[in-house]
Amino acid sequence: MSTYKIPVGPQHPAIKEAFQFNFELDGEIIVNVKPRLGFVHRGIEKGMELRSWVQGIYLSERICGICNVPHTTCYCIAVEKLHDVDVPKRAQYLRIIINELNRIHSHLLWLGVLGMELGFLTFYMYVWRDRERVMDLVELISGNRVTPSMNFIGGVVYDITPKMEMAIKKGMDYLEERTKYYKSVVLNEPTIKVRTENIGVLNKSAATDLCAVGPVARASDLKTDVRFDDPYSSYDEIPFNLVTYSYCDVFARVLVRVDEVLESINIIRECLDKLPSGPIMKKLKRTPPPGESTVRVEAPRGELMYYVKSDGKENPYRVKIRTPTLANIPAVCEMLKGYHIADIPAIIASIDPCYCCTERILFIDKARNKRWIWSHSQLRKYSLEWYENGGRR
Amino acid sequence: MTTISREEFILKELKLAFNDKILESRIAAPRYIYVTVNKETVIPLVKFLKENFGLRHIVTITGTDFGEYIELIYHLAIYGRTLMVNVKTKVPKDDPEIESIVKLLPGATLYEREVHDLLGVVFTGHPNLERLILPDDWPEGVYPLRKDWKMEGT
Amino acid sequence: MADPIISLIQILIFPGLIFLFILGLIFEWIDRKVFARFQNRIGPLYTGPRGFLQPLADFIKLLTKEDVTPRYVDKFLFNLLPGIAPVLPVFASFYLPLNGYPILHPFEGDLILIITLMTIYTIIVFMAGWVSTNRFSSIGAARAILQFLGFEIPMFISLASVAIDSASLSITYIADHQPIPYILLQPLGFIIFLIALQAELERVPFDIPEAESEIVAGWLTEYSGPKLAFFRLSNNLMLVFGAGLTTAIFLGGGSGPILPPIIWYLIKMVFVVILSTILRTVFARLRIDQVLSGAWRYLIPLAILQLILAKFLAVLVM
Structure with a gap:
């Protein structure tokens, strides 16, 4: 039987961001997958080279809307390594707290998205309502709901007062109760189970x-x-568990994330209890000395790496970013083979894709071998002419 | 008996196996090693790490333009991903060619394509070195991450 | 025979076309509101009291949108099918004893006629997807037919067991001769019928032919503007008809104390709609193969069991 091809993306309800998977199907079964990236490249790696070290923090924060905190953490640690300094202990603990809040927010968001991909809208609505609580806490600390702009080269910008501490602890109690409830929903709801168990299996050796x-x-x-x-950042002083499951399927990925939320809640409590006193920021020179540093950070989606090279000038010489979604794309292509079209959303969602993380490098329109930047009105004129000519080149 | 750290142990082993082919090496921080080699030595080095230190994980490949040459850094993680060996090598800019490591580390597929797209390094032996990131109508032979490529209006 | 003017009023206004149309919109509002409240949302709010007029506003809005016919579709069918689709549930509803007595004269075997109409509706859905020549539509259309293979049979068997018990194939007769409603006599049949109805209406967990996150809008993908309005309308009318049929067969139609039959009928229909909405709220979408194997493995044997039980019941009553 011959196969036929179906594109999913760049615009598709299952994928909120611009990304394309070209599926080769045999009936409802997936035979082959080809990913295509690059629809929303923004040229951030190049952009980093054109900006100062401090501006780099805010640019890296805007790589991804959801997991912005690990990005700034990673960048700041990399630059601090170039300076060869350690930030104050209190700042390190505050970084852990804001990172874990970000992880809870990201995982809950993902859990809701999974519910939506499975057509379980009620679950989605409930989870997202509780996600509001985390964002309220982030707002309490930093004044922003999603992008806290907390990290700075040499420490953190905002401190946590005892009053905030109480609010965070209260919020953690609430979230723990809700997350445990969602775990029981995931474990007991038959329609979630049949849609996720034994779907998108990636065995251990393939994953490695x-x-x-x-x-x-x-x-x-x-x-x-x-x-x-x-x-990094004093994580070795906080006791917590490494959550692993051996089912290798979408169901296991759900459980890992739910359990990680519970772990994060414990980490935050632990940090608040142990929170050392002292300064939260160390003043550093504006430009680090020449050198290079590689830093890895655990973002909600996995290992995030920054390589920063300095030549002693105002701007970084090179900033290389490797985001977790890019690392998981070969894995997701492997996972998809042999499953149904109906499984596509669940499997793709199961890696928690974040394409704006993955794609960072494109900027101006460069059709026809010429470089130019269009103003809005020029673009509009061009589009009108295009359609007058019947929409063909 | 003096105990030596894992980092020192690895460097010692590498120097024993490759002696003068290791052009430069340093321990930058705990768990981070930098090793500089010629581009011909990358494949044997990766093979050596794979056979003796359980290397299965590549974090990414960084390419940096240094004027007359492009520096490639293979960020490799060994010992259950706890220790990073950053293997540096240089390829000339007018003939940027290096052998692909995809056969040894299948996870490097996308990273090699990314470097190929943005810096124009050709990885010989790569199964499918087509466009990954740049748009389809991007002109051939223009590599945006090279230093001679300037963004308009900056 | 009644006065032709009264007949005309019955067909056009009450309990005919306009009544059914309004009922369809009201049921959509109830469905949306209940669905939203279950999800901790508010639902439609601004148009009319408590968002009551929102479905009408949506319908009018869609009618005013651009009417697009893609270049490579079968233009004749593509434009024709949205017009045919609402006719079927309306025609089928004319055989429901909404006001104690159906608009069209009931006859022995009208149950079979409306079963046929429901089947034709599925085929229209299939054709609507197929003529769109869109890949998502084609998949949606194929899924609609597959789902039809799974659910029509248990649905018909559960209807047949009621028919056997009451020894009639006329909906009006069945509705009128229920000293104890069949929901109590044949609870299994009722549950099977409700599940199958959920699939017929393409609601979660059986909204597979238009699964948004997988195949965009399924068979509906290419339809927009007035055509989409008419498909949505026909979907609402199917909800009215499905709730009406359930009420007639399993809940004893318009029978009840004090209030007139039409009020009782409406109360029971709203009950069915809310039941269907609850089902929609608490489940995730299933996969097409899981649905089919579930239907053939569990629903059909259970439906046959109900049929056998109904036979015994009929013998006992005799």
Whole structure:
């Protein structure tokens, strides 16, 4: 029987961001997958080279809307390594707290999205309502709901007062109760189970060979977590569990993330109890000395890496960013083979894709071998002419 | 008996196996090693790490333009991804060619394509070195991450 | 025979076309509101009291949108099908004893006629997807037919067991001769019928032919503007008809104390709609193969069991 091709993306309800998977189907069964990236490249790596070190923090924060905190954490640690300084202990703990709040927010968001991909809208609505609570806490600390702009080279910008501490603890109690409830829903709801169990199986050796990272790898029983493997920012002083499951399917990825939310809640409590006193920021020179540094951070989606090279000038010489979604794309292509069209949303969602993380490098329109930037009115004129000519080149 | 750290142990082993082919090496921080080699040595080095230190994970490949040459850094993670060995090598800019490591590390597929797209390094032996990131109508031979490519209006 | 003017009023206004149309919109509002409240949302709010007029506003809005016919579709069918689709549930509803007595004269075997109409409706859905020549539409259309294979049979068997018990194939006769409603006599049949109805109406967990996150809008993908309005309208009318049929067969139609039959009928229909909405709220979408194997493995044997039980019941009553 011949196969036929179906494109999913760049615009498709299952994928909120511009990304394309070209599926080769045999009936309802997927035979082959080809990913295509690059629809929303913004040229951030190049952009970093054109900006100053401090501006780089805010540019890196805008790589991804959801997991922005690990990006700034990673960038700041990399620059601090170039300076060869350690930030104050209190700042390190505050970084952990804001990172874990970000992880809870990201995982809950993902859980809701999964509910939506499975057509379970009620679940989605409930989870997202409780996600509001985390965003309220982030707002309490920093004044922003999603992008806290907390990290700075040399420490953090906002401190946590005892009053905030109380509010965070209260919020954690509430979230723990809700997350446990959602876990019981996931474990007991038959329609979620039949749609996720034994779907998108990625066994342990494939996960290792394809370099899967983060919750995807941990759901395939791979004990890997940068917070353990390569502790940064005092993560080695906080006791917590490494969550792994051996089912290797979408169901395991759900459980890993739900359990990680519970772990994060415990980490935040632990940090608040142990929170040392002292300054939250160390003043550093504006430009770091020449050198290079590589830093890995565990983002909600997995291992995030920054390579920063300085030549002693105003701007970084090179900033390389490797985001977790890019690392998981070979894995997701492998997972999809042999499953149904109906499984596509659940499987793609199961790696928690974040394409705006993955894609960072394109900027101006460069059709026809010429470089130029269009103003809005020029673009409009061009589009009108295009359609007058019947929409063809 | 003096105990030596894992980082020192690895460097010692590498120097034993490759002696003068290791052009430069340093321990930058705990768990971070930098090794500089010629481009011909990358494949044997990766093979050596794979056979002796359980290398399965590649974090990414960084390409940096340094004027007359392009520096490639293979960020490799060994010991269950706890220790990073950053293998540096240089390829000349007018003939940027290097052998692909996809056969040894299948996870490097997309990273090699990314570097190929943005810096124009040709990885020989790569199964499918087509466009990954740049749009389909992007002109051939223009590599945006090279330093001689300037963004308009800056 | 009644006065032709009265007949005309019955067909056009009450309980005919306009009544059914309004009922369809009201049921959509109830469905949306209940669905939203279950999800911790408010639902339609601004148009009319408590958003009551929102479905009408949506309908009018869609009618005013641009009417697009894609270049490569079968233009004749593509334009024709949205017009045919609402006719079927309306025609079928004319055989429901909404006001104690149906608009069209009931006859022995009208149950079979409306079953046929429901089947034709599925085929229209299939054709609507197929003529769109869109890949998502084609998949949606194929899924609609597959789902039809799974659910029509248990649905018909559960209807047949009621028919056997009451020894009639006339909806009006069945509705009128229920000293104890069949929901109590044949609860299994009622549950099977409700599940199958959920699939017929393409509601969660059986909204597979138009699964948004998988195949965009399924068979509806290419339809927009007035055509979409008419498909949505026909979907609402199917909800009215489905609730009406359930009420007639399993809940004893318009029978009830004090209030006139039409009020009782409406109350029971709203009950069915809310039941269907609750089902929609608490489940995730299933996969087409899971639905089919579930239907053939569980629903059909259970429906046959109900049929056998109904036979015994009929013998006992005799």
